[in-house]
């Protein structure tokens with residue numbers, strides 16, 4: 001393996017042309033994700049997390065800068081990337097059985113039938129749903145449906161897996177189980193994951209690294225290494241003094257980012273008034 005990052009975000013800026021005039025959602029983002037790293041991206045509401053993910057996944061053109069996947073510039077949805085969205089209810093086809101939902105992107109990619117069957121059953125096993133292939137999504141609970149969405153992404157064997165607040169719509173207990181599932185699958189498969197959340201505790205519990213975004217116009221407020229043990233456990237890890245320190249730190253940084261933006265806005269308003 002070369003030292004080249006799996007994903008490289010370079011000088012990314014996005015200015016939307018809104019009805020009220022240009023809106024600079026993202027000012028300047030630069031970061032690299034090494035192969036196999038699990039990174040969480042956390043920031044205040046409206047800071048441009050979705051805008052960034054759309055640019056990384058080739059759905060939206062940046063105003064400036066570029067995204068490289070394994071050294072190649074992203075100009076449209078890349079083959080080697082999969083995305084898990086928040087709204088599992090809308091991401092699975094209700095008229096297709098679970099196994100067929102998981103198989104769909106593999107079919108589209110032209111993978112042979114025997115290989116498809118193997119990948120689908122392995123992925124469903126990996127998320128603990130080996131027995132549900134013949135069921136329909138609507139016969140499963142919300143948490144199980146989100147596991148199907150994760151299985152579909154995993155079966156596709158992406159180099160990079162983007163997760164956009166994937167657990168925001170499930171209950172707290174299910175959420176904890178799904179967090180552990182993500183860490184397990186990540187360790188088993190060695191995939192590079194960028195996990196977006198606005199839950200500070202979740203970012204610290206899951207990540208090997210947390211990127212803290214400022215308020216819009218967005219920059220990286222801090223790039224934080226999470227020095228918690230590799231083996232994590234919902235009860236023990238969250239009870240560690242270091243966990244508490246890290247979550248305090250992330251919280252403070254986000255508060256600071258909000259204040260900083262308010263200061264800049266105040267200064268700009270004063271300058272415009274003079």
Ligand SMILES: Nc1ncnc2c1ncn2[C@@H]1O[C@H](COP(=O)(O)OP(=O)(O)OP(=O)(O)O)[C@@H](O)[C@H]1O
Nearest residue numbers: 016018023025044045046047048049050051052216
């Ligand atoms: N298509 C668009 N046209 C104009 N402005 C937009 C558009 N999409 C997003 N924005 C603005 O860009 C900024 C960032 O939005 P974005 O949805 O990326 O943030 P977010 O961090 O994902 O938000 P949340 O945490 O609420 O999900 C916001 O000010 C939003 O109003």
